[in-house]
Amino acid sequence: MSPTDLPTDAATAGAPAPAPLLTVRGLRKSFGTNQVLESIDLTVGRGQVLALIGPSGSGKTTILRCLNGLEVADGGAITIGGEVTIDFGRVPAPSRRDLAALRDRSAMVFQHYNLFPHKTVLENVLEGPVVVQRRPRAEVTAEALALLDRVGLGDKIDAHPFELSGGQQQRVGIVRALALRPQLLLFDEPTSSLDPELVGDVLRLIKELAVEGWTMVIVTHELEFAREVATEVAFVDAGTIVEHGDPKQLLRNPTQERTRQFLHRLLFPF
Amino acid sequence: MNQSTWDLFLSSLGPIILGAVTGTIPLALVSFTVGLALALVVALMRLSRRRWLSGVARVYISIVRGTPLLVQLFVIFYGLPSLGVLIDPWPSAVIAFSVNVGGYAAEVIRAAILSVPKGQWEAAYMIGMSHRRALTRIILPQAARVSVPPLSNTFISLVKDTSLASLILVTELFRQAQQVAAFSQEFMLLYLEAALVYWAICLVLSSVQGVLETRLDRYVAH
Numbered sequence: 001m002s003p004t005d006l007p008t009d010a011a012t013a014g015a016p017a018p019a020p021l022l023t024v025r026g027l028r029k030s031f032g033t034n035q036v037l038e039s040i041d042l043t044v045g046r047g048q049v050l051a052l053i054g055p056s057g058s059g060k061t062t063i064l065r066c067l068n069g070l071e072v073a074d075g076g077a078i079t080i081g082g083e084v085t086i087d088f089g090r091v092p093a094p095s096r097r098d099l100a101a102l103r104d105r106s107a108m109v110f111q112h113y114n115l116f117p118h119k120t121v122l123e124n125v126l127e128g129p130v131v132v133q134r135r136p137r138a139e140v141t142a143e144a145l146a147l148l149d150r151v152g153l154g155d156k157i158d159a160h161p162f163e164l165s166g167g168q169q170q171r172v173g174i175v176r177a178l179a180l181r182p183q184l185l186l187f188d189e190p191t192s193s194l195d196p197e198l199v200g201d202v203l204r205l206i207k208e209l210a211v212e213g214w215t216m217v218i219v220t221h222e223l224e225f226a227r228e229v230a231t232e233v234a235f236v237d238a239g240t241i242v243e244h245g246d247p248k249q250l251l252r253n254p255t256q257e258r259t260r261q262f263l264h265r266l267l268f269p270f
Numbered sequence: 271m272n273q274s275t276w277d278l279f280l281s282s283l284g285p286i287i288l289g290a291v292t293g294t295i296p297l298a299l300v301s302f303t304v305g306l307a308l309a310l311v312v313a314l315m316r317l318s319r320r321r322w323l324s325g326v327a328r329v330y331i332s333i334v335r336g337t338p339l340l341v342q343l344f345v346i347f348y349g350l351p352s353l354g355v356l357i358d359p360w361p362s363a364v365i366a367f368s369v370n371v372g373g374y375a376a377e378v379i380r381a382a383i384l385s386v387p388k389g390q391w392e393a394a395y396m397i398g399m400s401h402r403r404a405l406t407r408i409i410l411p412q413a414a415r416v417s418v419p420p421l422s423n424t425f426i427s428l429v430k431d432t433s434l435a436s437l438i439l440v441t442e443l444f445r446q447a448q449q450v451a452a453f454s455q456e457f458m459l460l461y462l463e464a465a466l467v468y469w470a471i472c473l474v475l476s477s478v479q480g481v482l483e484t485r486l487d488r489y490v491a492h
């Protein structure tokens with residue numbers, strides 16, 4: 001399955017100069033007195049891949065969580081797919097229904113996988129499409145089996161998550177997200193809890209998805225990966241986007257001193 | 271142990287086991303089932319963001335845990351009639367024990383729900399689930415596993431506590447033993463015999479708990 005199979009995309013195919021898939025305007029978020037996001041503006045076009053990089057605690061994960069409605073922003077607006085805009089500044093604040101609408105259009109892959117431990121691999125994948133989206137079980141199962149097969153887990157469909165390695169669990173996490181048929185894929189440090197030798201499989205899979213045309217926002221510390229896969233990189237620090245631009249350009253020749261320092265620290269940790 | 275004591279032991283085993291089968295065991299099972307349903311409601315109230323709901327739950331739990339079960343039984347069976355409310359021994363006992371289990375198990379269930387990692391809620395929301403659906407399909411099944419050992423303890427305590435129902439005239443294991451003891455004047459023998467039967471029941475329950483834990487264990491990360 002690729003995003004171009006989706007009816008929503010088919011409808012807009014051939015339309016002149018399509019609106020960006022994701023637009024974020026003036027997103028603000030505080031936890032208590034701690035302002036984590038100051039005023040975030042982002043635009044991601046269809047089929048584009050945005051990598052968010054930056055020091056831990058800079059707010060990049062919070063951006064992602066706001067996009068999926070797991071955090072409710074204090075202000076600003078998020079538009080996904082052109083038709084749904086959630087305005088966080090308005091009164092009354094967005095309802096659960098509004099957040100659900102946001103979630104319907106995106107799917108997230110978590111740093112710690114967050115698979116359902118009491119369900120098998122296949123059940124983990126089916127839960128969303130069958131139970132929530134009420135799509136026919138047979139159709140979804142066929143699709144899920146094909147996806148699991150593709151990520152090399154065709155023989156693990158009846159296993160429980162704790163029987164799998166971290167890399168295998170994360171691949172199930174990615175399949176679970178894909179099976180929801182989202183317009184936007186969100187990755188929250190997808191390889192940060194993996195053993196080094198397992199990172200490659202997961203990154204390779206994400207790269208394949210990028211090539212297939214999925215629109216993605218990826219929070220990552222893997223600069224090499226960002227350089228290769230992303231169409232745009234944004235450096236986030238202290239709740240603002242310090243600079244953004246072409247990955248090769250930004251990662252080699254950052255214009256901002258803060259970016260330069262951050263990259264230097266990552267390249268020369270000691 | 272001489273022959274007549276042995277004979278008395280054997281002949282009183284019948285009425286004692288009858289008391290267990292018709293009194294103790296059904297009383298414990300019914301009260302536990304009702305109490306568990308009540309506990310789930312109270313636990314969810316306690317976790318609610320609505321202040322008054324969690325307040326009501328908190329007061330309920332506090333009263334149940336802060337007053338003796340025997341006093342609760344007496345209030346219902348001997349106290350309520352003075353307000354014109356007459357309840358038979360059996361339903362009185364079921365009410366008192368259910369309310370009691372409801373208070374203790376509510377805290378167990380609440381702790382079990384809180385023990386499920388936050389990421390499980392987030393993954394459930396991420397795939398589009400509502401709060402209620404996330405709770406029933408994702409959180410509660412995992413909380414159930416965590417709460418099996420403490421809830422088994424609650425149940426075993428309940429089985430023994432049903433002996434208090436003998437004081438409000440419920441025909442159960444201990445009341446049967448008391449009656450044979452009063453008749454035969456062999457108090458030591460009969461009370462030890464009652465203790466033995468309680469112990470046997472609890473041994474069976476412990477092994478059931480073990481089986482249940484291993485079965486549920488298969489599906490949970492370690």
